[in-house]
Amino acid sequence: MSQDGTQGLTLIAFIGSVFSPYYAWDTARDPFDHCALNVVLYGRPGRFCMTERGRSALSRDAAGIRIGPSAMEWDGTDLLIRIDEVTAPIPTRVRGTVRLRPPGFTPGPFTLDAHGAHRWWPMAPSSPVEVRLEEPGVHWSGTAYFDTNHGDEALEDAFTSWTWCRADLSDGAAILYDVRRRDGSGQNLSLRFDRTGARREIKPPLAARLPPTRLWRIPRSTRSDDGTARVVRTFEDTPFYSRSLLTATLAGEVVQPVHESLSLDRFRNPLVRLMLPFRMPRRAR
Template identity: 50%
Template sequence: MSIIAFVGSVFSPYYALARRLQGGVADPENFCALNVALYGKGGKRWTMTERGRQHIQRSAHHYQIGPSSLHWNGQELVIDIDEVNVPWPKRVRGRVTVRPEGLCSFVTALDNDGLHRWGPIAPCSRVQVEMENPKLSWRGHAYMDSNEGDEPVEKGFNDWDWARAEMANGDTSVVYDVRPKKGPNRVVSQRFSPDGSHTPFEPPARYPLPSTAWRIERAMCSEPGVAPEIVSTLEDTPFYARSLLKTRLLGEDLTAVHESLSIPRLVSWPVRWMLPWKMPRRA
C-alpha cells in the first residue's frame, strides 16, 4: 500500500496548466490530492482525486482533503481514507495508522542548487491497516517521508530511481539515485535506525533493470556479482513505475520497494492529456 498526500500535486496537469496561464506561479493549495494505491488480494485500487482550496483545511497537526484526512496525535499519524477508485468507480474507505519507532531529522537536497529536498520523517515505522472497502486488514513495517520543492519538478530533474528496504535488524536502507538537469548526478544512500539515527553508506554499482511495458528505464544499486531482480511491477504508467525487487545492500539480501520517474515523459503533451483519466479534479 502506498499513500501520498499532495499540497501542490507534482503530477497534476491542472497545476501545470495554471502555472502556464499565470506566469509560472499558482497557489499550491488549490491543487491537493490524496493518492492511495492498494495492491494484492481483492484487486488493485487507485485514488487521486484532486481538490481545490475550498475543499481542504490545513494546520500543524491536521490535513483535511475533501472527505479524507490525516491527523498527527503526538504519537501516530492517523489517515482516514474516503475516496473513489479511478477510472472504474469503487469505494476506497478505511483507516491507516502509522506509528513511528523514532522520528528522524535528516533532510538533504536532491538537486545541485538546493531547490528540491527530501526528508525521511519516520523511515522505521509500524502500520495498522483497517480497510472497510475493500475489506482488508494487516499490520507490518511502514516508511514515511516528505518531498518539497521551490520550483516545478521538471525544472530540476531529468529522471530518478528511488528504493527503500527493511533490514534484518529493523533498520531501513534508502537509495535515491537522481539525474538533475544541472550539474553532476547525485546518489543519496542512507541507513536509518528505529531510534531516528542515520548513517551514510557507499552505494554499490548501478545495474540496469528491464524496462517497463511503457519503456520506462529502471536501475538499481546492488553489490558486485548480485544483479538486482524484478519481483513484480506494481505500477506501470507512461512516466512512472513502482516495483518490488530483490537486491543486495550492506551485506544483506533484501526485497525493496523501487520507483522510477521519467520527467520528460511526465511533461509531454500526450501524457498531460491522459492524466485526467487517473487524476479527476473537483474544484
C-alpha cells in the first residue's frame, strides 16, 4: 500500500498456478508448464494481469526468476521486480519496476495443514517499497509484505476456506491467518514481528464479523483486539476470492489491515473454473 493509502499493488509469481483452470485440467500435472506473474493495481487506474505461460517461458537460478517478459531479481539487499504484462480481457500494458528492501527476515515457515504438505513463510512482513510504473504512469512509495508458499497437493484438496490479514504496526507488522481444513479441523495463527523479522508477543485477538462482499457474497471475517472491524474498501469481489482494506485494532494500535477471504469450495465449482480463462489467458511464452 502507498503511504497515503490511495494506491495498492499485489504481485504473485506462480510456478504451478494454484488457481489455474489449465493446471487443473492438465492430466500431466506439470507445475513448470503453468507459470504466471499476477499483477493487480488498486487505485486509479486499476489493472489486472495474469497471463499463464508454459515451461519454455520459465527460467530461474538462486538469485532470480523470469516468467516470460517479467522477472524478479535478488541482489542481496533489494528485490527488484521488472514487470511487462498485459491485462485481459481488454488488453492494456502494465510495465515498470517495483523495488522492495526487506530490513530483515523472519525465522522460517509455518505448516498450514496437519500433514506438512502446505508451507507458508511470511519472510518480510513489513518492508519499504518503491513502485515506478511507466504504463500506466504510477509512481509511489509505501510499505509492503513479502511471503512464499509451497504445497505438495492442490489447495482445494486440503482446505475449504481461509481468511488472512496483515497490518502495519509502529514497530513492524501483525498477521492473522485462519485456515479451515477439509477434514473439519482448523488453525488460527496470530503473529507479530518487528521490522527486523524478530517475532514479538501478541495477544490472540477476538473474532470480528464482517459483511459478505456485495456482488458474489463471499463470506468475510477477521479478528481484532475488541472484536470489531469495518470494511473500508473492497479491492476484489470475485466468485471465490475477496481482497479488502479494513480498519481495526491490533496489538493495541488502530490499523488498516489488508484482508483476504478465499472459498475453495466455490473455486472447486466447474462453472467457476470455466469463467477464469477470460481473466487468465494462456500463452506458450
